[in-house]
Amino acid sequence: MENTRPGEVLLDVRDVHVAYGKAEVVHGVSMDVRAGEFVVMLGRNGAGKSTLLHAISGLVPMRSGTVRFQGVDISRATPRDIVKAGIVQVLEGHRVFHTLSVEDNLLLGTYAANPRGDRRKLDRIYALFPELAERRHQMASRLSGGQQQILAVGQGVIGDPKLLILDEPSGGLAPLVIDRILEVAADLCKSGLAILLVEQLVEKALRHATYAYLFETGRIAAGAYPRELHEGDLLQRVYLGGGH
Numbered sequence: 001m002e003n004t005r006p007g008e009v010l011l012d013v014r015d016v017h018v019a020y021g022k023a024e025v026v027h028g029v030s031m032d033v034r035a036g037e038f039v040v041m042l043g044r045n046g047a048g049k050s051t052l053l054h055a056i057s058g059l060v061p062m063r064s065g066t067v068r069f070q071g072v073d074i075s076r077a078t079p080r081d082i083v084k085a086g087i088v089q090v091l092e093g094h095r096v097f098h099t100l101s102v103e104d105n106l107l108l109g110t111y112a113a114n115p116r117g118d119r120r121k122l123d124r125i126y127a128l129f130p131e132l133a134e135r136r137h138q139m140a141s142r143l144s145g146g147q148q149q150i151l152a153v154g155q156g157v158i159g160d161p162k163l164l165i166l167d168e169p170s171g172g173l174a175p176l177v178i179d180r181i182l183e184v185a186a187d188l189c190k191s192g193l194a195i196l197l198v199e200q201l202v203e204k205a206l207r208h209a210t211y212a213y214l215f216e217t218g219r220i221a222a223g224a225y226p227r228e229l230h231e232g233d234l235l236q237r238v239y240l241g242g243g244h
């Protein structure tokens, strides 16, 4: 894939292959995310997008290939070290701890045994997400699905990552709630956090994207700016699932 976009390369994925046992599902993916970008990865269900994200975050091993973050090879780093390097992934399905309060869920994202630092971090999250501030002492189980997804995002960003990876945050949520989640991601991007979003809701995701990759059965079929996607027939491929 051509590398002509401006900005410092944060995440650099080169020729990554991932397999479950003998079944390879990611067949040599190369892509990157640069500082300030909101990168969207589009593609049909089962194409291997989550698998690629899990490989980036160290949750599944790669068969081969390289992942660098700010120039440092993290291909074989542990999930914990990858988080420390500045990559946080919010997993599919807004997972939060139902029996903990909103605030305790957020604190799980901080790692620091420094209550004063934590207070500052919490205040920043509450300023970003007023819906969490209002409910800080409620059990997470009492939040709506959308609020739980925002809580999951808050838990991800409270540790101050450089790259936030969101895997289909829209899953199971109502359209207005989805809009709010994507707006939240766009706001975070404007505040300096790079975003890598996997999403099946093409139009909604492209509204905020600065760059997009089309993912087809374990491969990147194309990388393009959103306006190029709207002009060309590439989007038809995503919608219609057309092959090569």
Ligand SMILES: Nc1ncnc2c1ncn2[C@@H]1O[C@H](COP(=O)(O)OP(=O)(O)O)[C@@H](O)[C@H]1O
Binding pocket: 020, 025, 043, 044, 045, 046, 047, 048, 049, 050, 051, 052
């Ligand atoms: N833990 C797993 N073990 C075996 N196969 C898996 C596992 N997770 C996903 N797969 C398979 O890998 C392929 C890609 O899945 P996935 O990465 O979840 O795709 P996507 O996120 O694009 O929907 C699918 O065929 C899926 O069934």
Ligand SMILES: [Mg+2]
Binding pocket: 049, 050, 051, 092, 167, 168
């Ligand atoms: Mg997935």
